[in-house]
Amino acid sequence: MGPRCFTFLRHYEIKVKIMKYEETVIETPRFTQKYKEAINEDYLVGTQCQDCGSTFLPPRSICKDCKSPRTKFIEITAEKGTLLTYTIIHVAPPSLQHMAPYVVGIVELETGQRLTAIILGDPAELKIGKKVLLSFDSETKGPGRLRFRLLPDDHSD
Ligand SMILES: [Zn+2]
Numbered sequence: 001m002g003p004r005c006f007t008f009l010r011h012y013e014i015k016v017k018i019m020k021y022e023e024t025v026i027e028t029p030r031f032t033q034k035y036k037e038a039i040n041e042d043y044l045v046g047t048q049c050q051d052c053g054s055t056f057l058p059p060r061s062i063c064k065d066c067k068s069p070r071t072k073f074i075e076i077t078a079e080k081g082t083l084l085t086y087t088i089i090h091v092a093p094p095s096l097q098h099m100a101p102y103v104v105g106i107v108e109l110e111t112g113q114r115l116t117a118i119i120l121g122d123p124a125e126l127k128i129g130k131k132v133l134l135s136f137d138s139e140t141k142g143p144g145r146l147r148f149r150l151l152p153d154d155h156s157d
Pocket of ligand 1: 066
């Protein structure tokens with residue numbers, strides 16, 4: 001076998017991996033649905049990989065770290081998190097125009113996962129590293145319900 005043959009085999013192997021991945025991704029609506037349903041009932045559902053233990057939020061049908069399809073749903077019990085970054089939205093989509101300008105941030109939950117959501121509170125208090133409290137907007141359905149409220153600086157965990 002020459003080098004050409006080796007290249008062919010590698011390509012073949014990669015193609016098989018991609019096909020396997022696509023096959024499993026077809027299941028994803030089930031994972032998305034479970035996530036939405038949980039949020040509508042004021043809690044968070046993610047997945048945990050049964051092979052390496054990594055957790056994901058929103059849920060994933062395939063582990064991002066080890067590519068294992070053996071995942072199970074778990075409740076993410078975090079109530080607080082830390083603001084990693086944020087941006088102020090001035091031009092909002094139609095459903096959120098009544099809130100503009102508003103703040104969207106990425107929060108690292110105390111359980112380690114990250115979520116993007118609207119940040120509520122005094123804009124003068126906005127600062128990377130601020131502690132935030134998870135809450136759910138009663139007027140909205142689905143992942144748009146997620147909110148984080150800025151906590152005072154003297155707040156201790
Ligand atoms: Zn894994």
